[in-house]
Amino acid sequence: MKITTYASVSVILALLATPLLADDPLPSWNDGPAKQSIIAFVEKVTHPGSPDFVPVPERIATFDNDGTLWAEQPMYFQAFFIFDRIKALAPSHPEWATQEPYASVLKGDMKGALAGGEPALVELAMATHAGMTSEEFDQIVIAWITTARHPMTKRLYTGMVYQPMLELLAYLRANGFKTFIVSGGGIEFMRPWSERVYGIPPEQVVGSSIKTKFELRDGVPVLVRLPGINFIDDKAGKPVGIQMHIGRRPVMAFGNSDGDLQMLQWTAAGKGPRFCLYIHHTDAVREWAYDRQSHIGRLDQGLDEAAVKGWTVVDMKNDWRTVFPPVQP
């Protein structure tokens, strides 16, 4: 009889405990100041009657992509896409065999290919992102992203997203936030998979873009991608892109580099409650450790400003229980 009673108590305790555990919206985050600051902010802006209450239509949250939602080392993944596309297109461009930066790409000499700096990368981007319709580009990206693997982890790149950030996106949406990507990456490079990977639909993706032109081809309307830059959504471009696409100042903003600093400044300067967060890459074992000196995703000025302004800084090593999702088969 006594055993039965204990068993019943255990069952009851288990039943009580299960919903409590299941209620943790951020299970991949260790309990600590970063997680606590997120939850405290969301609770105060969503609690009806709170002096900090923010109506649902104004709950805008913006996220950088590279280094904030997925890994960006050893190189922005879009660069791998560009290199792979150059190789795929080379048979139609015999002149590339001797012409830089193409020749270096074809020889597999990435350092040589990028020796020309940003102009060389822009040229490579134009050669691979323009000259087809928007729908053709969409198909190319889809075909590539579903097979491309990270050079070091050999994971599908869509498996290089951060599990804690997926939970954060879901948590914010469950609390009435509209989640946007605001990335220096190409807007049409991210849209074909952002909905499937992040739950963010194409109309909530802001990014860099090339020019496009509408025309009728044999009576069929197409949007043709042209080899000219339309907009660079980085640094001071991010608040401009936010205003252009969203038209409302974010209430929460998330980034990881100095390229996100102006987005965080613009967010923080709004009236009423605002929340800014930097992800600090501190985990050399499970991911990469880099900040002030990094060529990719440098976080220098932003780290200082975060300290002065009291923004949340995620110490990846200590704040994240898990970094990447379980490996998909």
Added chain:
Amino acid sequence: MKITTYASVSVILALLATPLLADDPLPSWNDGPAKQSIIAFVEKVTHPGSPDFVPVPERIATFDNDGTLWAEQPMYFQAFFIFDRIKALAPSHPEWATQEPYASVLKGDMKGALAGGEPALVELAMATHAGMTSEEFDQIVIAWITTARHPMTKRLYTGMVYQPMLELLAYLRANGFKTFIVSGGGIEFMRPWSERVYGIPPEQVVGSSIKTKFELRDGVPVLVRLPGINFIDDKAGKPVGIQMHIGRRPVMAFGNSDGDLQMLQWTAAGKGPRFCLYIHHTDAVREWAYDRQSHIGRLDQGLDEAAVKGWTVVDMKNDWRTVFPPVQP
């Protein structure tokens, strides 16, 4: 007893009839082919199991603004805004007294002001839309739109919206559609009031724009509006604007002029079910009657293409029971 029975029957009939009447989602539309085509399309794309079923995230509906959601005669309302702003700014610009097109505006000579054609209008637009921060412009628009009245009807301009279209917007949203404005008008001119008037939030407004620049003024981040055109969201620009902002082809598109033709072509050319609708201004008594010869909102090529392609054409005079909402005090 008999009377009571009849009364009960009436009550029952009334109870039965009320929900039926209340269920009409488009009470300001007369029963006719336009209304029937809208409802038939929405029912087939939202009915689970239908071969034409469209998942909720893909239910994108785009609406032109001038002449489609509100009246555009005798002149685009944004032009009145420009003229009023020129008058308000004139004390700081003594040189405008003798300089065209400003001098004509200040003398109230609208014909003279517009004699210079599009370049003159662009110059006036730049003088009134640039040179302030995005938030300052927002405040100027709000202050003006809440007092500006239509020159002929003397209604507040926000009362010059079409009641049948307000019902249509609500009906589509109730059926899982995301409603967007895609207008040749200024994106930042529409956003401050589009949510209140149409229920369309700023992030679902696509329009023409001038350039903006992010800067820190005494440490305070601002977006400064610059006197240069960034994008013209008209004619062949509309599909480009749709791709840039939405990244997904509309399932339904609504316009009233040849300026909307490419948006309708782009929509109609998508795979699967698509719906295109032109509003034909045929009501000289309750609104205005104009089409092929009109300077504002010309509908010529579009009327021919609608006939060939079987798009829905709303005959405003016969299809709309009501044109404008009840007058607000």
